[in-house]
Amino acid sequence: MNVHRTGRTTVAVAAAVVLSFTSAGLASGASADVSRDHGEDEITVGIKYDQPGIGLKTPDGTYTGFDVDVATYIAKELGHEPGDIVWKEAKSADRETLLQRGDVDFIAASYSINDKRAEKVDFAGPYLLAHQDVLIRADDDSIKQPSDLNNKKLCSVTGSTSAQNVKDKIAPDAQLQEYGGYSECLTGLENGVIDAVTTDDSILAGYASQAEFKDKFKLGGFKMSNENYGIGVQKGSDLKAKINTALEKMVADGSWDAAVKKNFGPAGYQNEPAPKIGVIVQ
Structure with missing residues (x-):
């Protein structure tokens, strides 16, 4: 800040910063974060960019996949239209860091829940049981x-x-x-x-x-392991409970089944039923 500005300008700038921070940073329910500059209605979501059927950024700049559909549904339940979503690539090695730094509000990126990851971030879900x-x-x-x-x-x-x-x-x-x-x-x-x-x-x-x-x-249909996909959020964020509510609604109204069939159906994928929130299959 320029220390030579008038007191009136300084007060105005400070007030604008506080207003912007309050409306954008806290409206989504995420932890306060000054490192990310949201628009008033924006929400930032981490996804994979290179997994067809899961999370894919297409050559024309659109995003497709099951995780994209799940994330879009969740964002809607949190009060954000599809156009409000800022998509951010969440590579496997970067996911915990993105959440801890507050670079994203939540991550839906074939993110298997395990004890090591749960020490650093919280998980809503699971929303898909893969093998x-x-x-x-x-x-x-x-x-x-x-x-x-x-x-x-x-x-x-x-x-x-x-x-x-x-x-x-x-x-x-x-x-x-x-x-x-x-x-x-x-x-x-x-x-x-x-x-x-x-x-x-x-x-x-x-x-x-x-x-x-x-x-x-x-x-093959061999089911050689259990992979419980969860939605990653910052540790202690109240978004976890809100996202769990959204996931339950997505299953209840049939949107979850529709997303599975749309993204995986052509391969004859025999998916498990939608998992129960908080139940991790070992």
Whole structure:
């Protein structure tokens, strides 16, 4: 602030700052945060930008996916129209930091609830129960159970633990293949270079539901782990209770089922029923 301004100007600026902070920072129910400059009706939501069917930023600048639909519904219940939402990319490694710094109001980004994360942030939900699974070619009848992955080329992304978990616990003779991204794994699967891709079934279904992959792949349905997706909020934020109420309403009015079918249906995804709020399946 310029110390040479008149007292009247200084008071006016201070009042404007207080008014802006009160209306924008507190209206959403989030913790007070001076680092984010909201418009009066804006709410900032973290999502994935690169997971088709989950959270995807398209070339024309729009956002699609199950998490986007869930987040849009929640924002509406919090008093924000779709045009009020400021979408922000929430990469897996950045999610806790984004919430702790107050860069976002909440995060919906295939965010599995676990004890380590819950030490740093709070979770509403869960709103989806996913499982580790495999995606295989639609005409492949050689992989009918997890142990059939022995001696098969199994792909996941570099740094992921999914494929290693299969090798360590289920199919020790699986041949691990690490690619830079799941889209590369799917290209390899399509071309016969690899035999299966593994990660959360919701993520696999999202990719397989894309038009270019129609009828080419199928999910194994193996349910090799439980992944309880939650909505991340700042520790101690009263948004947790409000979001839980919104999620319950989304299930009750049929919007949750509609979002699942729209985003995952083309892959034949056999989703679990909507989970109960606060119930974590181990």
